Amino acid sequence: MIRVLLADDEAMIRAGVRAIVRTDPRIEVVAEAADGREAVDLVLTHRPDVALLDIRMPRMDGLAATAEIRRVAPATAVVILTTFGEDAYISRALGDGASGFLLKAGDPRELITGVHAVADGGAYLSPQVARQVIAQFGGGRAAREAEAAARLEGLTQREREVLALVGAGLSNADIAARLFLVEGTVKSYVSAILGRLGMRNRVQAAVLAYEAGMVDTSDT
Template sequence: MIRVLLADDEAMIRAGVRAILSADPDVEVVAEAGDGREAVDLSLRHRPDVALLDIRMPRLDGLGAAEELRTAAPGTAVAILTTFSEDAYIARALGSGATGFLLKSGDPHELLAGVRAVSQGAAFLSPVIARRVIAQLGTGRLSRSAEATDRLQPLTAREREVVSLVGTGLSNAEIAAELFVVEGTVKAHVSTVLARLGLKNRVQLAILAYEAGLVGRGEE
């Protein structure tokens, strides 16, 4: 069972998201909050698997709440709910500790997929948000690609392989199955790589994998 805390200052939005999540028998909404400060307090009390946070909330916004939860409740994965008009928040969001970025107006299946992914330790970006991030990476791509490749040089072949698979959005369990190793080994590799590269979370690692060309770019 995936235990979720839902935070949004609009009761109607909370009701809609709760209805979507409750339709999945493997997901349980254990608490709801109307602002970021309450979201942090309730997360520390209930210790949910996933905190689903609106990006704009009173007292403390979703990104501030994510930053606090990263240190206060590291066992709780954070997914941010956003809208089309909030691209300016993406850069800050990538460093906040959140590993999921979901559109409020997205497909309900996408919301559930995102919650499942982050609960398993994977990174998840709504396809629309992912395309915007990639578009933003387009300017100066060659210089960033060279820099990203240089940053990955000290990694072992197996660590680079793990980075590549993180870049595709796989969870630790899925990577372990792909590489025929135990999940704990993958977790250790990811932790080592994040520390060595000075990255805060899997989303930043996934973007670095993209910039270094370890992940197929597909149609752009």
């Protein structure tokens, strides 16, 4: 069972998200918060597997709450719920340790998929959100792809295969099954990739994979 906390200052949004995740019998909503400070407190009380956070909340916004949750409860993965036009906030959240980004107006199935992905130790970027983030980096598409490709030159072929699947949001277990590897081996590959690329988390690696054109969108 995946234990989830919801945090949004709008009761109707919380009700909608709650209704979606409850369609999956493997997901349990254990707590709900109306602001970021309350979300952090409830994470400490309930220790959920995943925290779904809105960006704009009173007392403490979703970005500050993300950083605090990752500091005090690192076992809880954070997924940011966002809307179009908030791409600058998404960029900031990358450095705060968020494991996923989902659009409130997106396909409800993405919410279920994203919760499972981050609960399994993976990362999940809604394809539309990934494009928003990548668009911020400046320069034309060809230039961005060339720069991303240059950063990947030091990776082995197997590391590239793993990175592409990280970009698609697959967990270590899913990647192991896809590539016929032991899960511990995949974990070692992911750690090596992050180290070689100088990245803090899987979401940053996923964005680079998108930017380099490595991600098969049928996998996302």
